[in-house]
Amino acid sequence: MALEPAILVNGLCKSFEDNSVLSNVDLTIDWGTQLTIFGSNGSGKTTLLKSLAMQCRPDGGSINIAGRDVSRDRSTIRQNIGVVGHQPMLYQDMTCIENLIFFGRMYGVNEIAKRAQKVLSEMGLGRHLNDRVRNLSHGMQKRLAISRAIIHKPPILLMDEPETGLDIVALEIVKSLIKSWTSKMGAVVITTHSIEIGLGWGSDVAILNNGAIVYRAKQEEVDQMWMRKTLLSNFGLTS
Amino acid sequence: MKNFFVPILLIVWKDILTEIRNKDIILASFVFAILVLVICNFAFEITPATVHILASGILWISFIFAGILVMTHSFVVENDLNSLEGLLLCPISRDALYWGKMLSLFLFMMVVELLLLPIFAVLFDYNVLSPSLILIMVLATIGFATVGTLFASMSVNTRAREIMLPILFFPVVTPVLISAVEASMSIIGGGTAIIDIRGWIQLLLLFDVVYLVVCPWAFGFVVEE
Numbered sequence: 019m020a021l022e023p024a025i026l027v028n029g030l031c032k033s034f035e036d037n038s039v040l041s042n043v044d045l046t047i048d049w050g051t052q053l054t055i056f057g058s059n060g061s062g063k064t065t066l067l068k069s070l071a072m073q074c075r076p077d078g079g080s081i082n083i084a085g086r087d088v089s090r091d092r093s094t095i096r097q098n099i100g101v102v103g104h105q106p107m108l109y110q111d112m113t114c115i116e117n118l119i120f121f122g123r124m125y126g127v128n129e130i131a132k133r134a135q136k137v138l139s140e141m142g143l144g145r146h147l148n149d150r151v152r153n154l155s156h157g158m159q160k161r162l163a164i165s166r167a168i169i170h171k172p173p174i175l176l177m178d179e180p181e182t183g184l185d186i187v188a189l190e191i192v193k194s195l196i197k198s199w200t201s202k203m204g205a206v207v208i209t210t211h212s213i214e215i216g217l218g219w220g221s222d223v224a225i226l227n228n229g230a231i232v233y234r235a236k237q238e239e240v241d242q243m244w245m246r247k248t249l250l251s252n253f254g255l256t257s
Numbered sequence: 258m259k260n261f262f263v264p265i266l267l268i269v270w271k272d273i274l275t276e277i278r279n280k281d282i283i284l285a286s287f288v289f290a291i292l293v294l295v296i297c298n299f300a301f302e303i304t305p306a307t308v309h310i311l312a313s314g315i316l317w318i319s320f321i322f323a324g325i326l327v328m329t330h331s332f333v334v335e336n337d338l339n340s341l342e343g344l345l346l347c348p349i350s351r352d353a354l355y356w357g358k359m360l361s362l363f364l365f366m367m368v369v370e371l372l373l374l375p376i377f378a379v380l381f382d383y384n385v386l387s388p389s390l391i392l393i394m395v396l397a398t399i400g401f402a403t404v405g406t407l408f409a410s411m412s413v414n415t416r417a418r419e420i421m422l423p424i425l426f427f428p429v430v431t432p433v434l435i436s437a438v439e440a441s442m443s444i445i446g447g448g449t450a451i452i453d454i455r456g457w458i459q460l461l462l463l464f465d466v467v468y469l470v471v472c473p474w475a476f477g478f479v480v481e482e
Contacts, residue, residue: 096348109334111278116274150278
């Protein structure tokens with residue numbers, strides 16, 4: 019696993035009818051790193067993440083996750099990724115713990131009840147184990163969605179604008195969760211509009227514009243001042 | 258093998274649990290089917306002499322209309338909060354997902370159909386309950402649920418899903434529906450033994466087998482984008 023990069027994308031293309039969303043995207047993400055992808059609305063962030071998560075089929079190019087080709091080893095790859103999307107992907111009439119036990123069993127997690135309780139406590143939902151999802155606030159649903167994504171301890175986390183709807187406390191939890199993931203040699207990919215999150219969480223950065231990666235830098239190479247200015251003025255992002 | 262059956266049972270458990278909690282599927286389709294029975298009761302001049310001729314048709318009209326509601330709702334639940342995507346992200350085969358949803362659909366449809374039989378008996382003053390009829394109901398409902406799971410998964414993301422599902426569904430299940438109505442008519446009318454309707458049973462079995470082979474295979478293509 020350590021020999022191959024966590025994620026290797028070559029020449030990825032995707033169009034919806036005549037609208038080209040991703041054009042020739044190349045991307046390498048190593049184990050133990052977090053990559054934040056910035057991009058304005060319609061830049062292709064969500065499509066890129068969905069392609070990595072095998073939620074949409076690319077028109078061209080190749081994607082390797084943990085050394086496996088997504089067009090072949092789909093089930094094994096699914097075991098290795100955790101996905102947080104725009105929607106929580108949960109069942110409204112089931113409680114928090116029931117949702118996690120259900121999804122955990124789907125992933126074959128051992129001692130799932132214990133694991134679900136632990137994850138919910140870590141995500142600050144310890145007092146809401148038996149609350150139904152429909153009765154949770156948007157932010158709490160988001161926390162639960164993150165819990166669902168990590169219930170099976172996937173080495174790779176894909177998070178599409180994880181900050182949406184989260185308060186400061188929850189953001190800190192997510193930040194430390196990502197830190198612990200990368201420290202255990204996992205890989206995390208985040209898309210965001212927020213410069214503060216992208217630059218403040220100490221990650222590698224990339225800018226996606228009109229479906230192409232136009233900038234990529236390691237964390238230590240990023241000139242924060244220049245980056246802020248560029249993202250604010252050229253890509254219409256928020257601070 | 259365990260990896261195949263566990264997700265199926267989990268999906269069925271999840272569907273039953275959510276149905277017990279929100280009572281959306283069974284209650285709504287049951288009430289709708291009762292309304293169909295009541296309307297038929299008023300619309301047709303039903304006498305003790307004609308009831309055995311009409312009973313089968315009326316029963317299956319109510320079953321199939323209720324079934325359409327069950328099918329639509331069964332996948333609408335999956336669309337809430339995009340939970341179907343969550344399921345598709347799990348490392349389970351698309352076949353297991355299909356069989357889980359199909360079994361839930363079959364169970365819900367059977368519950369509604371069994372609840373309707375006594376209501377029919379009261380409204381039409383005619384006892385239709387017999388083991389042969391239950392057998393026909395099971396075979397026909399397997400066919401409906403098998404095709405319904407596939408088409409409900411296709412239509413749930415369309416704008417006009419309530420229209421799309423019947424348009425796709427009815428032409429395909431027509432052989433099952435005709436066999437079920439004909440077999441039921443023989444059973445209800447003359448108390449015919451199973452041996453006398455074996456032609457219809459064989460036809461039902463044949464279409465069930467065809468659907469059970471083709472639909473899970475096609476489902477994989479439908480849900481993968």
